[in-house]
Amino acid sequence: MTRKRQLALIRKLCGLGLPAQTLAPSLLPALRTLIPSHSAAVFWVDDRFEMTGLYAERLLPPTEMAAYYEKHYQDAATGFPNAFHARVAASDPVSVRKLSKADQASDYFREVLSRLDAHQILYGVLRDGSRPIGQISFYRGARDPEFGRRDQEMLSGLLRYLSFGLRPQPSPARPLAQAEVVEEWLGIVAKDGAAIIGPPNWSRLVRLLAMEKVAPRTAHDELRVVTEFLRRICARLDGPAGAPIDQVDSQHDSPWGRFRIRAFRLPDGEGRAQDRVGLLIGRREPRTLALTRGAGASGLSPQQREVALLLADGKSNREIARTLALRPNTASYHVKQVFARLQLHNRDEVEPVLLRLAHEGIVELGRDDDDARGAS
CATH class of the missing domain: 3.30.450.20 (PAS domain)
Structure with a gap:
């Protein structure tokens, strides 16, 4: 998938209105195609900047996480609340930390960061308006290239969407399809x-x-x-x-x-x-998340991706025209283009094809992660 299409996909995923905990496991792998890293994590905070929860692709075992909380969490130099407060106060919401030799000699590095192969970290502060709500972090190992200006600019350009998609919100009253x-x-x-x-x-x-x-x-x-x-x-x-x-x-x-x-x-x-x-x-x-990922991987134009998602949702040409503010003839044209590009013959085939493309994307990401682990 091209960089432009991946950006459009991430913006779409963040706008689905899904609970942050449901979105994060699928969003982080997609983000790592734009910001290469071996893993990523999201941390949510309260008004006192205390960590209320996290999702990490690489997690410390419970006993080691408990030891981190007892020994390092409130530490003046390495503790999370103080470090997060400093990132919030900085003029730039995006920052990079590369662990020095002195850092790597510390107990915090040996007991926490080294277990996660976190030799370099790219941080982004998430905000709901002006209120800090959390942090997103990307990790690279000792042998990986350094996070550069391009990585920082990429994260900076995405923070508005990530802050919206990963904001804490109540769970839906009804289970999601x-x-x-x-x-x-x-x-x-x-x-x-x-x-x-x-x-x-x-x-x-x-x-x-x-x-x-x-x-x-x-x-x-x-x-x-x-x-x-x-x-x-x-x-x-x-x-x-x-x-x-x-x-x-x-x-x-x-x-x-x-x-x-x-x-x-x-x-x-x-x-x-x-x-x-x-x-x-x-x-x-x-389902809505998988279909969106499948549409993003389909090779369709932005307008055709929207049409494909509405087709997968069972919408008629008239309903598609009304939803997308198109003329009926224009909607019918886009429907025909979706059928031609995806090599389909009827509307019932759209959803299975998008789900298949979504699954193939997950398999490809898994291969990329395996290759990265083998190289590190």
Whole structure:
């Protein structure tokens, strides 16, 4: 996707009106195609600049996050509230920090930043009007090129849209219409809920499932809450009358979105039951978000992308003309162009094609992340 199309996509995503916690997991990977970095994070704050929650593509484990809160969070030099206050007071809402050798010798770097491979950080202050509401951060490793003026200008130009899309707002009264699973990870736990093995992304999804908010202040409770959540999932394999069940599929809603969990018993090497459970966890993306990403990846013109989204929503040519303030003949022309560009024959094909394009975009981003990890 071209830089211009990616910019248009991010502006569109930020204008969908989705809850910030639902938007962030899909928005950050899209942002990293414009601001190359191995990961990114969003931090939300209250009026006292205390961190109320965060979403990070790379998360410290709960015990390490709790240790950060106890030792570093309020520190005069490295603490979050003081550092955020300084960024808010600066004339430029965008700033860069490259860790010096002296920085890298500190406990804060060894115990926190090095675990995240955060040798360089690009910051942007998010505001709702004049009121600071949070911070977005992008991270690069020691071997990555430095954040330059182009990266800073890119973030500066996007801050207005990001501030709107990532502003805290109430959860919708009704569940959002969900599309397909956009990421899925497998882990193994004991039946008492204790995690045995799982990749970092599986652990991230588990924490989003179990916790309404992820924040350093509540990190000391996370392990207990997550373990109890996993224990309840595993208990479903015992069945309503205590009869063992081999597999259970379930769906869970949280402020972070909708998740699918597939729990299944793991036999030992000789096929006998044992006290281990496989948990395949998938995060679903709201339909409107997936369709928007698919339209952005379609190669259609800006007007045709809007028409394609309305077609996917079941709108007639007359309704499309009314919504986009077009003449009926002009709307019909754009509909024909969408069909021709996407090689479609009827309106029912538009939604599946946009969802397929959205899925292919997620797969491509995953390949890019794997390549970046291999190079670092």
